[in-house]
Amino acid sequence: MTPMQRIKVSPEMLAYVGPGILDKVDRPATDAIMFRYDLGDDPPTFAYVPTLCKADGATVILIVSAEACRRIFGSLPAAPGCWYLPADLALLAIAIRDCALAEPARATLRLAKCIELLCATFANIDGAALVPAAGSGALTERDAAGLAAARRLVDERWQEKLTLDGIARACGLNRAKLTRGFRQTFGSTVADAITDRRLQGAHRLLLATDLPVSSIGYRCGYSNNASFTRAFSRRFGMAPTRLRAIEAAA
Known part of the structure; x- marks a missing residue:
């Protein structure tokens, strides 16, 4: 070699x-x-x-x-x-x-x-969000690998329609192990991790493109503009249209 x-x-x-x-x-x-x-x-x-x-x-x-x-x-x-x-x-x-x-x-x-x-x-x-390769505490090595795979799936496929059952099946875990282990390992629920990825992606698109707000919400996994605006406002303290207007005026 x-x-x-x-x-x-x-x-x-x-x-x-x-x-x-x-x-x-x-x-x-x-x-x-x-x-x-x-x-x-x-x-x-x-x-x-x-x-x-x-x-x-x-x-x-x-x-x-x-x-x-x-x-x-x-x-x-x-x-x-x-x-x-x-x-x-x-x-x-x-x-x-x-x-x-x-x-x-x-x-x-x-x-x-x-x-x-x-x-x-x-x-x-x-960030203390890593999964030890040799397993950690009550987690077996197989479960730790499954949680690492779940984290990668959320990080890479957040724009898709992800469900707990679908993630658990894809990563070789049952639903209980996924929900409990994900929170224990990453300090967040699966749903919160997905939401955070989607909103960070929406934030980038709002500042980097001129796509309509409704299109950005749909691309980032939201089925309607109202739910996207509510989630975005809770996360960033302002509506997506307001953020774009402020950046445009700066």
Whole structure:
């Protein structure tokens, strides 16, 4: 197997992109730590390793100065760990691995995406919404994997008509385990997570497009404009038309 591709992101950070092996680990600083992202796992995982080690099979590996992480993010993860890979991190790892641009644009984009991946990783860890890959507490490893799959389904298919029973079936959980485990793991009900994704999507469309408000509501999973306006106003403190008017006048 060929070696992983090496990317010098900065004097304090290196990245390696697979597939391949990492048998010689470069160290950008004496206090370097490692994050590895494994899309080949089923389901995909990522891990924090406070000491450098040989690795193979990973899609992306980030090696960064611990002091730089403390300076930028305020702290390091509390302990080593391995978690199921959330959708936002998976998409960034895929973008780094599969970048089809010609050089030197490819190297530039990969460098930027590696920085974005590190920032998103700390945001996920700080948010305490990750599912440990080895299971957690009363959750079996299978149940933890099912909850991770449910979270990805909500993150990726929020525009569809999602139901508790449909999500539970798709993720190999019964309804009770899904509702109880989702709240325990992510601090939110399934319905609230779906609503939050839909309203965040609507917020982006309102500011980035000139689509009619009713069309945006429908695209984001609302069957009528009245229910969309009520939900949006509760979430953001103003009606969608008001938000658009304020942004247009700014």
